[in-house]
Amino acid sequence: MTQGPSKRALGIDFGGTSVKLAVVNDLGEIEKRAVFSTAESAIPAAWLDAVEVACKEMGLERESVRDALVGIGVGAPGFVDYTAGHVHDLTNVRGWKDVQLRGLIEERFRIPAYIDNDVNAMAAGECAFGAGRDYSHAVFVTLGTGVGGGLLVDGRIFRGAHSMAGEIGHMSVQLDGVKSPQGIGGLEQYVGNRRLADKAKRAIKRGTKSLIVDLVDGDLNAISPKVIATAARKGDELALGVFDFAAKCLASAFASLIYLIQPQAIIVGGGVAQSGKVLFDPLQAHLKERLSPVFYERVEIKMAKLGNDAGVIGSASLAMR
Amino acid sequence: MTQGPSKRALGIDFGGTSVKLAVVNDLGEIEKRAVFSTAESAIPAAWLDAVEVACKEMGLERESVRDALVGIGVGAPGFVDYTAGHVHDLTNVRGWKDVQLRGLIEERFRIPAYIDNDVNAMAAGECAFGAGRDYSHAVFVTLGTGVGGGLLVDGRIFRGAHSMAGEIGHMSVQLDGVKSPQGIGGLEQYVGNRRLADKAKRAIKRGTKSLIVDLVDGDLNAISPKVIATAARKGDELALGVFDFAAKCLASAFASLIYLIQPQAIIVGGGVAQSGKVLFDPLQAHLKERLSPVFYERVEIKMAKLGNDAGVIGSASLAMR
Numbered sequence: 146m147t148q149g150p151s152k153r154a155l156g157i158d159f160g161g162t163s164v165k166l167a168v169v170n171d172l173g174e175i176e177k178r179a180v181f182s183t184a185e186s187a188i189p190a191a192w193l194d195a196v197e198v199a200c201k202e203m204g205l206e207r208e209s210v211r212d213a214l215v216g217i218g219v220g221a222p223g224f225v226d227y228t229a230g231h232v233h234d235l236t237n238v239r240g241w242k243d244v245q246l247r248g249l250i251e252e253r254f255r256i257p258a259y260i261d262n263d264v265n266a267m268a269a270g271e272c273a274f275g276a277g278r279d280y281s282h283a284v285f286v287t288l289g290t291g292v293g294g295g296l297l298v299d300g301r302i303f304r305g306a307h308s309m310a311g312e313i314g315h316m317s318v319q320l321d322g323v324k325s326p327q328g329i330g331g332l333e334q335y336v337g338n339r340r341l342a343d344k345a346k347r348a349i350k351r352g353t354k355s356l357i358v359d360l361v362d363g364d365l366n367a368i369s370p371k372v373i374a375t376a377a378r379k380g381d382e383l384a385l386g387v388f389d390f391a392a393k394c395l396a397s398a399f400a401s402l403i404y405l406i407q408p409q410a411i412i413v414g415g416g417v418a419q420s421g422k423v424l425f426d427p428l429q430a431h432l433k434e435r436l437s438p439v440f441y442e443r444v445e446i447k448m449a450k451l452g453n454d455a456g457v458i459g460s461a462s463l464a465m466r
Numbered sequence: 467m468t469q470g471p472s473k474r475a476l477g478i479d480f481g482g483t484s485v486k487l488a489v490v491n492d493l494g495e496i497e498k499r500a501v502f503s504t505a506e507s508a509i510p511a512a513w514l515d516a517v518e519v520a521c522k523e524m525g526l527e528r529e530s531v532r533d534a535l536v537g538i539g540v541g542a543p544g545f546v547d548y549t550a551g552h553v554h555d556l557t558n559v560r561g562w563k564d565v566q567l568r569g570l571i572e573e574r575f576r577i578p579a580y581i582d583n584d585v586n587a588m589a590a591g592e593c594a595f596g597a598g599r600d601y602s603h604a605v606f607v608t609l610g611t612g613v614g615g616g617l618l619v620d621g622r623i624f625r626g627a628h629s630m631a632g633e634i635g636h637m638s639v640q641l642d643g644v645k646s647p648q649g650i651g652g653l654e655q656y657v658g659n660r661r662l663a664d665k666a667k668r669a670i671k672r673g674t675k676s677l678i679v680d681l682v683d684g685d686l687n688a689i690s691p692k693v694i695a696t697a698a699r700k701g702d703e704l705a706l707g708v709f710d711f712a713a714k715c716l717a718s719a720f721a722s723l724i725y726l727i728q729p730q731a732i733i734v735g736g737g738v739a740q741s742g743k744v745l746f747d748p749l750q751a752h753l754k755e756r757l758s759p760v761f762y763e764r765v766e767i768k769m770a771k772l773g774n775d776a777g778v779i780g781s782a783s784l785a786m787r
Contacts, residue, residue: 407626
């Protein structure tokens, strides 16, 4: 007989568009959900009110939160000091500069609160309940508009000297590569969503034949990694080439990080990771070419498991450790 | 009044040519030294005998080692499992495959022994007694024939999932770069001793004028990083160019590792680091260009302090923690 859940936490996935909430139990299962619009909660006080309303929708009055839950975890999109529970700045949310969010939540709900950046929260979730649960040393990477990362060291999220570690998207893969405010040759400049779409678009404009053109009905601005993946699965050469290049860039950064910190596994999530085999097969091949066998044989590359729920489950897991 | 030393350990710097030994106190001072030739101690039993003889030279009979010292630390050049105290394989020393060195030392001297790879031992020494003593998150890099690395995380040497972390020399700085058994574009392929000398040599053979030619009396095979540094200090353009290129490659790998694990400091030692300003000035400049200000302002690049004694002091420090 399997044991039932013994405790629950509220996970808040604070996104640029919407704020998703869920009551998650210690088996990693979502028991209740709610959501509100980020725009409706521009300032922290309004955000707290909206969280309170969402809790009510999930059957939790303000006074009962404390009895039903062990804590509240928040994953926020930006620069966050986990130790202080302090939000320095949220890239895509106005009005959130220097907010002592932990203090505000604890005052309102009289329950321990934990604030981390969104990718760290997702990494914590994958490691507690997803593809990383068997590892104590793992790296979590999200592939989307940008490339984010979270590190698990000795079973805990590793934050570095000033809470800013894990910026895999800014690791350099090219000595004289693309310049950005974060440096030169950063991984994100090669494998971000838009970069992949642009690469396909440019090749088509140069005259390369591709199934992609049909898939978007000739509207090249509609090209997305998802469309490219569909074409790749049907054997389209251009599409396969785009994924091979993305895989090579990822493998370069992964090889560097494996040589540096030697994790047991790298767990890859986010939209682009949904492409599946067309990304992961060339990724394994390039990685094999870029690592000595003693390192290659000792690391696993895995697809993330929690999908769109990684944010809420991960945020909740911050409060359940 | 400063406090005197309260304990001592034996540090053994096991090199490919010679084995250096020193009694080191807990202020990081060397009190006695000895040395024997690596060739004279091909097999572990002969090596242990030679250590015993060296101890006698330093006034320590086999029976008194236990009373005089808290432990013995060994830094060995190769693949070592620190936790098991086991030497898997030493790259440049024949006859050392699968040796349970900790067990052998503890049996002979009846005192705790600690075995680590040489770069980790040096990193431990710099962090305990050298340029890293103020940091709990630091990266130690040695620049020589190869490029080695050791990581300090939360005040302890970090070894990764299988005791092999810290291989900074194999981090990739170039997507389609130089191939080696360790991968593609590895840092060491660009900034190793011989690579720097070859770079200067090739330019001179192509007809570039340089002070270097005079410094080696026309013998291009005598070119070394030391000679190039001397020329650079006198303003020689070719020599300055060689160091600028090395600095750019180092800065690329350093930027990647800073984004990934955000140490407080990177401590650079080994022969090439002795070049001083001609290396460190362009290194700072390139690093500034390759990091966002919030990261650049939060990391220090320092020259190692222990020099040739880093090995014995570091090995001894393993036994004093």
